[in-house]
Amino acid sequence: MSDPIPAILKRIDADQPRALDRLMELLRIPSISTDPAHADDCETAADWLVAELTDLGFKASKRATPGHPMVVAHGGEGARHVLFYGHYDVQPVDPLRLWNRDPFDPAVEQTARGPVIRARGASDDKGQLMTFLEACRAWKAETGGLPCRLTILFEGEEESGSPSLVPFLKENADELRAEIALICDTGLFDDRVPAIITTLRGLLGEEVTITGPDRDLHSGMYGGPAMNPIRVLTRILGGLHDDQGRVQVPGFYDGVGEPPSQVKASWNNLGFSTEAFLGEVGLSHAAGEVGRSGLEQIWSRPTAEINGITGGYTGDGFKTVLPSKASAKVSFRLVGGQDPIRLRESFRDWVIAQMPPDCQVTFAEHGAAPASAMETESEVFVAAQSALTEEWGLPAAFIGGGGSIPIAGYFQSVLGMQSMLAGFAKDDDQIHSPNEKYDVESFRKGVRSWARILRKLAD
Known part of the structure; x- marks a missing residue:
């Protein structure tokens, strides 16, 4: 069988205007999970995703919880079973006066650094979520199916503490458990280097x-x-x-503990400057543990x-x-x-x-x-690293995460499965802030990246 990836990537690029239109539809839904006034909007967003997944050939359903619904879908077949997680809810938009446009009237804006998608949820997490769905769309359109067995889980309460998540995982563990969970709620390193997060505080x-x-x-x-x-x-x-x-x-x-010496060495090769990092927020002197580098302080301390x-x-x-x-x-x-x-x-x-x-x-x-640590020696991580490197033209980095993404820990503790976190956001996406954006190039290359990753995982 010939490699379908060249044709899939060509289709992704040709379909990008329509993919952007679909993303704009989802961004127009004000699915703010923390505000009871938007409960119906969260239902609408869940319904929209069920319809999209059904159109892609998944068996999709909206599942009720004590809070906002979960969306669960199953599709494809094969020996490898992969779970993809994202969330369709968004942060509140206050203070509204600081937005340059209606946060739920998305548009592509031209900036000095290229076109961006401007809207609440553009980067966190609707734009990232849609990169995976569009990759699945291209696979199905070009090959007639999906490259492996896929389960989709979309949550509607991530931005409000995920109160329904753990009970839902426990009640549906057998249905959701897979070989690996893919989480697209993270970003690039240094705005240009693709990255896979291997530790989370x-x-x-x-x-x-x-x-x-x-x-x-x-x-x-x-x-x-x-x-x-x-x-x-x-x-x-x-x-x-x-x-x-x-x-x-x-x-x-x-x-x-201490990170392995080879991990520390790889961090040193990233060219991270603590002084420049602090300078971006008006600071100049590191205030953490003496004798620890900036990346150590953020990722491993x-x-x-x-x-x-x-x-x-x-x-x-x-x-x-x-x-x-x-x-x-x-x-x-x-x-x-x-x-x-x-x-x-x-x-x-x-x-x-x-x-x-x-x-x-x-x-x-x-x-x-608790903190989470991933087994990066597994073939899944090696395959994803290779796929990202091919797409971005720079070696994909295994990095740490300074923040906390509880879902990765829950997948480990409740479902007994590892998570792989790869995303395409940038540090200046202003998530949770006014004028949130997602680079059009991040969206395009994100779709292409997932298409490549799915191919590697299927192999």
Whole structure:
């Protein structure tokens, strides 16, 4: 059998105007999952995807959940079974005044760096999701079928914490379980180098509230003898790191290992500049662990960050109040074998041990997910790396992910399957922000990339 890829790629390029039209249709649906006012729009987006998948020959259905529906589809046949995951819901658009156009009136705009698709969800995740569907469309149109057995899972609550996801995975594990999960919710490295994420940091969120007096007090009358909760809170938070940038919670580094030497060497070859990276946001000096490179700090080291502090009077003007309460939100990015539940207990014990008389502390948890690491030596990863290299003309890099994509961990813990994360977004796509965009070239080459990857996986 001759290689169908040249003809498939030619068809993808010829069909791009129609592919863009289809993407625009999906982008016009304001499927904001966090806003109850858009619940019907999420249903509409799910219905739209079911219709598209059915048109592509998949057996597709919309599945009800306590929240927004899942879309599940099955198609193709063969020895290899692959699951593709994406999400059709989007972030809210506030503040609307900062958008240059209606966020749900998508258009292709010309920029100094080439044409872009401007709309909410263009990059996260509708544009990325559609790259895979358009690759399947080209395969079917050119060969009459799909290159392997495919299961599709599209979620409608990713941007609102995925409350229905784990129960759905557990209830449908036998139907969804595959050899590998493909996730297209990531980006290129340095806007030009294709990348496969092989590690993802986990995430632990904690909210700390310290209470002192039973009401706010006048600082002139009580300042001095009365304990101030803000004083207690800031002292504790100030001790979270030492002068070398290391976290001081007991047992914090349990389970933290070092990347293999060859992985570190490959990162060094990427030409990443910490100074340039920080310069883009008006900074100039690295503030993390001393002796660690910028990529190490982002991809392979755990962190503790204070995300918000409240207490006392914060309105206009001045009020000499000694507050009753003070709170802080603290997040931990986790790597390796760090146990988020054990770390939560350790952090709370560490805070409690520093409570002075007359102060009490309470905690509220905001999620806990372990880190994920992929087996890059497997033939699936090697095949995908080869396919991306062929399409982009530059060696595809195995990189780490500084953020957290919980779905990869859930696929591992609930379904017992590895995930491969490959996407085509760029750092300036402004996801979650006004004027979100997705490069037309990212869309085109994303479709071509998935077509090549599917061919390699089928082999």
